Amino acid sequence: MIGLIDIGGGMRGVYTSGIYDYLLDHDVKIDYCIGVSSGSGNLLNFVAKQRGRNERFYSEYSFDRDYFGPVAALKSGNLINLNYIYSGISNSTGKDPIDFETFMANECRFTCVITDEKTATPRYCTKEDFKQDDYTVLKAACALPVACRPVKINGKKYFDGGVSDPIPIKKAFADGCDKVIVCITQPRDFRKTKISPLANILLANHPKVLENVLIMHNMYNNGIEELLELERQGKVLVVDPEYCFGVDTIKRDKEGMKSLYELGYADGKKIEDFVNKTKAEMK
Secondary structure, eight states, rough: EEEEEEEEOOOGGGHHHHHHHHHHHOOOOOOOEEEEEEHHHHHHHTTTTTTHHHHHHTTTGSTOOOSHHHHHHHHSSSSOOOHHHIIIITTTTTTSOOOOHHHHHHHHEEEEEEEEEOOOOEEEEEEHHHHHHHHBHHHHHHHBBBOOOOOEETEEEEEGGGGSSOOOHHHHHHHOOSSEEEEOOSSSTOOOOOOOOHHHHTTTTHHHHHHTTTHHHHHHHHHHHHHHHHHHHHHHEEEEEETTTTSSEEESOOHHHHHHHHHHHHHHHHHHHHHHHHHHHOO
């Protein structure tokens, strides 16, 4: 089984949106997908076979006042208006609906990671956790601490999956993957530094989550080192952008995003070649 992990990265996700358009254009089949943070939404659109939908979210909708920024914060209480993104736009009556029927019918397995607010441990959600016009799980998967409040599901509160399992490579192998492709949205030699001390104040009511947030840089950095070692062993393919063209987690730049999308589309060929080689070896 060939797996695909998307670890997200906010607006840099336009890179992987290019990758998925390439895979759809060339009918590249993946058996298992697992997404973290915005990577969850990107992979859902891939599994739903909605070519171009991811790119529209970055190049068009992210510039809507209701999507991100002070207006979004006034309307939703979050810097990122998750209700607007995953209800207003994505519902069957929205301006760009998710093709829920195709998503559910696709044989590709789908998992996304969310973080329990009380324990800061991961919960792995699957297609069974989704219903037509109820994408609460995606809202939780993208509820970045500090920028967003936790999302309630069945009486429990959840944050972004990156808080508990930012690079779920162990989960992918535990679920039966033989080889795994991991899409990251920073160059592979990038390493994170400590988050601002303001997190201590802003997350004071979420002590377990705060504990993880304060060490997230180590979790990410150690995870990247593990990926690179697995790549040397031939078990993993790491796909990363050579440049980010000035695009960052919340920084939007139309020209930069266009360039990053085009780079992702070109890098999709690496995945196609890896998949074809892996399938030939499995025969």
